[in-house]
Amino acid sequence: MLRRVRPLGGDPVDVLLADGVVAAWRPPGSTGPDSEGLPAGTAILDTDGLIMLPGLVDLHTHLREPGREDAETVESGTRAAALGGYTTVFAMANTNPVADTAGVVEQVWRLGLDAGHCDVRPVGAVTVGLAGERLAELGAMATSAAEVRVFSDDGHCVSDALLMRRALEYVRAFDGVIAQHAEEPRLTAGAQMNEGVVAARLGLPGWPAVAEEAIIARDALLAGHVGSRLHVCHVSTAGSVELIRWAKAKGWQVTAEVTPHHLLLTDDLVSSYDPVFKVNPPLRTAEDVAALRAGLADGTIDCVATDHAPHALEDKETEWAAARPGMLGLETALSVVMETMVIPGHLDWAGVADRMALAPARIGGLPQPAAQRWSSIAVGAPATVTLLDPSPWRVVEADTLASRSRNTPYAGRSLPGAIRATFLRGRPTVLDGKVV
Ligand SMILES: NC(=O)N[C@@H](CC(=O)O)C(=O)O
Numbered sequence: 001m002l003r004r005v006r007p008l009g010g011d012p013v014d015v016l017l018a019d020g021v022v023a024a025w026r027p028p029g030s031t032g033p034d035s036e037g038l039p040a041g042t043a044i045l046d047t048d049g050l051i052m053l054p055g056l057v058d059l060h061t062h063l064r065e066p067g068r069e070d071a072e073t074v075e076s077g078t079r080a081a082a083l084g085g086y087t088t089v090f091a092m093a094n095t096n097p098v099a100d101t102a103g104v105v106e107q108v109w110r111l112g113l114d115a116g117h118c119d120v121r122p123v124g125a126v127t128v129g130l131a132g133e134r135l136a137e138l139g140a141m142a143t144s145a146a147e148v149r150v151f152s153d154d155g156h157c158v159s160d161a162l163l164m165r166r167a168l169e170y171v172r173a174f175d176g177v178i179a180q181h182a183e184e185p186r187l188t189a190g191a192q193m194n195e196g197v198v199a200a201r202l203g204l205p206g207w208p209a210v211a212e213e214a215i216i217a218r219d220a221l222l223a224g225h226v227g228s229r230l231h232v233c234h235v236s237t238a239g240s241v242e243l244i245r246w247a248k249a250k251g252w253q254v255t256a257e258v259t260p261h262h263l264l265l266t267d268d269l270v271s272s273y274d275p276v277f278k279v280n281p282p283l284r285t286a287e288d289v290a291a292l293r294a295g296l297a298d299g300t301i302d303c304v305a306t307d308h309a310p311h312a313l314e315d316k317e318t319e320w321a322a323a324r325p326g327m328l329g330l331e332t333a334l335s336v337v338m339e340t341m342v343i344p345g346h347l348d349w350a351g352v353a354d355r356m357a358l359a360p361a362r363i364g365g366l367p368q369p370a371a372q373r374w375s376s377i378a379v380g381a382p383a384t385v386t387l388l389d390p391s392p393w394r395v396v397e398a399d400t401l402a403s404r405s406r407n408t409p410y411a412g413r414s415l416p417g418a419i420r421a422t423f424l425r426g427r428p429t430v431l432d433g434k435v436v
C-alpha cells in the first residue's frame with residue numbers, strides 16, 4: 001500500500017508511505033518523487049497545512065473491559081483513541097476481573113488485536129486484586145504474549161512501603177516500571193475535592209496536596225535505593241513537580257505524567273457541583289496548573305497521559321458525593337495540549353511529539369521501531385503517524401464522541417485542532433476524521 005501525504009510542522013513535504021514505512025520523501029522546493037510513477041490506485045491525501053506527528057502513545061487509559069462494558073469496551077475505547085491520534089494505549093488494570101494474571105492481560109491484548117484501531121498494551125496489576133497485600137504474578141505477565149512492562153494498581157495506591165520496594169526490585173529483571181497512583185490513603189479518606197479555599201467555601205472534605213507528595217517522595221527514595229524504574233501517574237500539584245525535579249537531579253530513574261485536564265482545569269469548577277469535574281487526583285489551583293505546564297515544558301514531567309476514565313451515566317449523573325471520579329480524555333487530549341502548551345508557547349510541535357509519543361513509548365518499553373527517535377522524516381522510519389489540522393476550533397459535544405461514556409469535562413467548550421488521519425504501520429485507522 002502506498003499513500004502520499006504532505007505534512008510536517010510548517011514546511012510542507014511530500015511523504016510516501018509504503019508497506020508500513022516511509023518509502024520516500026521530498027523536502028520543500030525539490031522535485032521528485034512525485035505522482036508520476038505511482039502505482040494506480042495510490043491514495044493521495046490533501047494534507048496541505050497539516051502537521052505530522054508520530055502516532056500518539058497513551059500510558060494511562062481505562063478501557064473497562066472486562067467487567068464494565070457498559071462504560072467502555074476495548075473496541076470503543078481504542079476507536080476513541082485512534083480518533084484522538086493515538087496508535088498505542090496502555091490499558092489500566094482496574095478491570096473486573098483485575099488484570100493481575102497472564103490470562104487477563106492476554107485477553108485484553110487479544111481484544112485489542114481484534115479491534116485493530118490501535119495497539120493495546122495491557123498494564124498488569126502490582127498486587128493481587130489491587131488489594132495492596134500480595135504481589136501479583138508480575139513475571140508471568142511479563143513473559144506472557146502481552147509482554148507486560150508497566151505495572152500499576154492505578155485507582156489505588158501501593159501504600160505499603162515494603163510491597164512497593166519488592167515490586168520495584170522484581171520488575172528490574174525485565175526492565176519493567178511501577179506506575180504509582182500517588183495517594184496516601186489515610187490522608188484522603190472521605191475526600192471529595194482539592195483541599196483549599198474552594199473546598200472550605202463549599203464545605204467539602206479536602207484531598208490535600210501532601211497526600212500525593214508524601215508518596216512521591218517516599219517512592220522516589222525507594223526507586224533510588226533499589227535502582228529501579230518508578231513512574232508517577234497523573235501528577236497534579238506544584239509540590240509534586242518540585243519533588244520529581246529533585247529525584248531526577250539525584251539521577252534516579254523517576255518519570256512522570258500529567259493529564260490534559262490538570263493542565264487546563266481548576267478546582268473552582270467544582271462550585272457547579274457537576275460530577276463531570278470529579279476526578280482523582282482532584283482538579284487543583286491555578287498555581288498548580290502553572291507549575292504543571294512549566295514542568296512539562298522543561299521535561300521534569302516526561303509526558304502527557306490521558307487517564308481516560310469512562311463512567312456509565314448512573315455512576316456520573318448523580319449527586320457529587322456519590323459520583324465516581326474520572327473523565328474522558330482520548331478524543332480531546334491533543335487539542336487540550338495545543339491550547340495549554342502550544343498556543344501559549346510552552347512547547348513546539350517537536351516538543352509535543354516528544355511528550356505525547358516518544359517519551360511515553362520509551363517509558364512503556366515499547367519495542368522498536370515504535371519508540372524510535374523521530375527527529376525528522378527518514379526513509380525506512382515507521383509510518384505510525386498522526387495528521388493534525390491545527391487551524392479549526394470545534395465545540396466539544398459529548399454525544400458525538402466515540403467513547404461509550406459521556407463524561408467529558410469539555411462539553412460545550414471550544415478547543416483547537418482536529419485529527420484528520422491516523423496511520424498504524426502504514427495502515428490508516430482514521431481518514432478524514434473518521435474511523436476506517
Ligand atoms: N482518575 C480517576 O478519577 N479514576 C480512574 C482511576 C485512576 O486513574 O485513579 C478510574 O478508573 O475511573
Ligand SMILES: [Zn+2]
Nearest residue numbers: 154155181233
Ligand atoms: Zn489513578
